[in-house]
Amino acid sequence: MSAIGKRTTIDDLARSLGLTKSTVSRALNDYPDISEKTRLRVRNAATALSYRPLSHAQAIKTGRVRSIGLVLQVSEHDGHRPFLADFLAGITEASAAQDWTLTLATANSTSDAVRLLEKLSQERKADGFILPRTYSEDLRIDALRAAHIPFVLYGRTDNIADCAWYDIAGEAAMFEAVETLYNLGHRRIGFVPGGAGYHYAKLRLHGYRDGLAAVGLDFDDQLVSANAVDKPQGFNAVSQLLALKQPPTAIVCSVDHAAVGAYDAIRSLGLKVGHEVSLISYDGIPEGAVLSPELSTYSVDTNLAGARLAELLIRRVRGEPPQDLREIGKARFLDRGSHGPVLLSSADLAAQIAR
Amino acid sequence: MSAIGKRTTIDDLARSLGLTKSTVSRALNDYPDISEKTRLRVRNAATALSYRPLSHAQAIKTGRVRSIGLVLQVSEHDGHRPFLADFLAGITEASAAQDWTLTLATANSTSDAVRLLEKLSQERKADGFILPRTYSEDLRIDALRAAHIPFVLYGRTDNIADCAWYDIAGEAAMFEAVETLYNLGHRRIGFVPGGAGYHYAKLRLHGYRDGLAAVGLDFDDQLVSANAVDKPQGFNAVSQLLALKQPPTAIVCSVDHAAVGAYDAIRSLGLKVGHEVSLISYDGIPEGAVLSPELSTYSVDTNLAGARLAELLIRRVRGEPPQDLREIGKARFLDRGSHGPVLLSSADLAAQIAR
DNA sequence: AAAAGTTCCGAAACCGGTTTCGGCAAGGGT
DNA sequence: ACCCTTGCCGAAACCGGTTTCGGAACTTTT
Structure with missing residues (x-):
């Protein structure tokens, strides 16, 4: 894969500025102990050198990969199949606005879905999950709740403890x-x-x-x-x-x-x-x-649903309590x-x- | 996000075995200088403690996140819209078989797509990309080729230099x-x-x-x-x-x-x-x-197409030359x-x- | 029996970021 | 004039893996 076109690392950036990488990092992450002047210098140099931090390098310390997980059950009766593209577009656009991405997987059964949710979370391929097509009694919810993995429902469920959701009334x-x-x-x-x-x-x-x-x-x-x-x-x-x-x-x-x-x-x-x-x-x-x-x-505005869900999940991952993350939309006649x-x-x- | 349920790290695993983490790592990655006996011991302990390496922690040294990138252009005339679920399922299932995942994004224009491809690659959200709906002259291909980013076409194109593909005849x-x-x-x-x-x-x-x-x-x-x-x-x-x-x-x-x-x-x-x-x-x-x-x-068997594309891309990322990664399927009458x-x-x- | 290989594992560097901690210099209060 | 903040940045630890290197123990060769 030819080593042409080396990335610029944070060290390159720091060196070119005559600063240390710790300063650069804090400047880019808006730490309060960086002067406005150097913050700007760093920002400009970053765009000039087109520096983009490796998300996985950040993740190693922060623990977050800035990715939303979604496990689709393809065998489902899918009323929303025609809306899939809209739904995905809603999620990815809202995610991208905050520099998050979508990690997608597909399952053939509920138990398969649970397995994938756990695997994706343990490997940290995703920081949290959107759960589409909720059941009144939902094994996926039980599993995520037990493992303390952040999630947001598209729909509601019987036992709403620890649940955040977006749903249409x-x-x-x-x-x-x-x-x-x-x-x-x-x-x-x-x-x-x-x-x-x-x-x-x-x-x-x-x-x-x-x-x-x-x-x-x-x-x-x-x-x-x-x-x-x-x-x-x-x-x-x-x-x-x-x-x-x-x-x-x-x-x-x-x-x-x-x-x-x-x-x-x-x-x-x-x-x-x-x-x-x-x-x-x-x-x-x-x-x-x-x-x-x-x-x-x-x-139903499926695109909007995807967007709202993405935003709610990101807030959930950032630590907001689920009770504050419940939203109901309206269907249009x-x-x-x-x-x-x-x-x-x-x-x-x-x-x-x-x- | 409560620190309940700490993950087991490679250090935990090593300690419980009385080995060093370097030995454990090599055992799990099938290095030849690890005896069969310890390899098995390590494997068993890993499953017993349900150890799963963090993909981003691995990526920091290997440079690979084991993720396939896909940027959909949603505004396209989408003949394949009804097949989207099948296509995605094909990709994700074939990927999951090799412990890879799918990172999805959506774009509104070709230039937007190019921008996203570059961004996702630079942040290393994906190791390579599947390019659906190819044009005879395709800016996405030009961009990826210039940046030496691995990719596989779903379709063919005019200038096939450096191109791998799957297509239906x-x-x-x-x-x-x-x-x-x-x-x-x-x-x-x-x-x-x-x-x-x-x-x-x-x-x-x-x-x-x-x-x-x-x-x-x-x-x-x-x-x-x-x-x-x-x-x-x-x-x-x-x-x-x-x-x-x-x-x-x-x-x-x-x-x-x-x-x-x-x-x-x-x-x-x-x-x-x-x-x-x-x-x-x-x-x-x-x-x-x-x-x-x-x-x-x-x-057209869209599910199969997704699966083949995923496999080809993974091989491409692993370094196989594009010339060896060209495959044509047949449509069924x-x-x-x-x-x-x-x-x-x-x-x-x-x-x-x-x- | 000594020399030369093998086999197998430990020690430590390394990857590219983030975060903690400490310290210098300038500014403010008395 | 002195002390105490405050502002701002550098040094270094750290995250959890992978990979290189070296060496001890054990075999094989001569």
Whole structure:
């Protein structure tokens, strides 16, 4: 690898300035016992010689490599797969702004993820981790907590001790969706929950129930289908709901990919989305815009999420307590064509379906 | 960050064995001057105490952090966006097998990418880089070459000096597509080139031309449309081709996303894909399977590409010459419904379109 | 049995930064 | 005029590994 183009080290820099490397180091790190004059001299010389400290040489004393760890579980049902690039861009841009980088790994299972988290941390490839797709009971969190490794959740979880997080208020969106549909005259409102075990699914179901309570509708567990996170599951879930004696005239979906299946289910009964059956969903996947009618859904700013998570994690690594590092964002409603005023009563709808 | 759970250092390990750390280090790194007996003793003790060397502490002497760098340009037209997760998984899995990791960054422009490459390398956040989406003339390559930083291309380029690469033989696929269509009776075969400036686009156009030559058809530059890398561009490109006095009865697309637009263009003229107009494309995006008829296309194993690239780069960093690190894979043809025997002559097709 | 190799490990330098500690010189107070 | 700060920088330890060098103990050769 040819030794051409030797790096300039801190010693080179110090020598060229007639200072010692300790002074140079403190000047560059803004120690208070360095005069403003020499601080500037050092800074200028550093840029002139294009000096860049080796991050691993710094790390040996500071213990920090200025790197965010992220372990993706690729086998997951990935509603966020289309958002991956945005998510990563959000993290890396926010990180780069503070001179941090992203160390990425992929796992095939939760236990694999735990193993990688521990390994990356022990080798100090990362100073802390962003945990995407949190479960209500999450082994990754348990492991990091036990090992006192800094982390930030993308999502929330049951046991929030020592947890920092960024999350979108999916429950608020579901709540609002129920209200919206109620105001359009719907009185039988179904719900398609998201992935079992994921905490977001639990929260969104709560939001749905709270929404019902707020508008004065009774909760009917028949109106909650099986969990659905993709097109076929969504198809089955909605078929199941529409086969009820008193079918829902509106359905709230936890994830867009299930809603795509819902379109097929509704159409296969000779009904039209947004007319006989209204649909409101959550995620904001691009496919929603090419369906007809376009899917009414709550969209998530994944780039922003990545950026916020990176900033929170860096603060966490720097020692801020997790209680101060909890942030909730809002999903933005895309008011499109898949929902509308109630057209038929539930009974009439049942009759129509029976034909 | 509580000092609970102190790491075991190499000194701890040495002390517990009654050896010096130099012996331990050499034992773990398979130096020949360590007896087999002590080598085993050390290994066992290391796993027993779960000793994991700090990668940055090693790096200070070795100069390597065992990390692959990847700078994504997020603003690119990303045919490979849907494959991003697969690509990253391929890289990280192959890297992890050799105890390497992936350092990821994102850029908004080529100059931004160059800046990041240099920065990451100078701070030694990465030992070398994978360069995705290569251009025929690529500033990133120039920069890395000039700085003697190891890199591997995903794709090829004009000036291949000092270049190692992995690439899929897109030109062979285009060649074969022309042959296939010729054998089905097509004599007017159009071509939709990919992104201007990208080297893959140049290669695939060559493949198309060579294919024509091989079957004995003349090259007609009218049959080559404008560049197209997404749906609207594909729509325009194919509309342009079908508006010719002697329109093609078959079209080869450089990228699937353009082919999706081709479907619309063909249908809007009252024609059916795979009947009046045949279509063969390249990439293997998932959307191709939900079109009707399903898109005939050459699919790329992106996961494998990531894995091969990681392995090549690691060898490159270890000092193998780039000439020995060039590898070409093959795209797999998905023989589906968007192409078939010629139905109308070009003249008849023109007449039909005119109506 | 002495000389010459081998085998194997310890001692110490080294990598490139950061951080602690101490001291000199200038400034301020009495 | 003297002492005490304060400001500012140099000297040296330190971080946790890797690598070079030298030498003791043990074999082999002559």
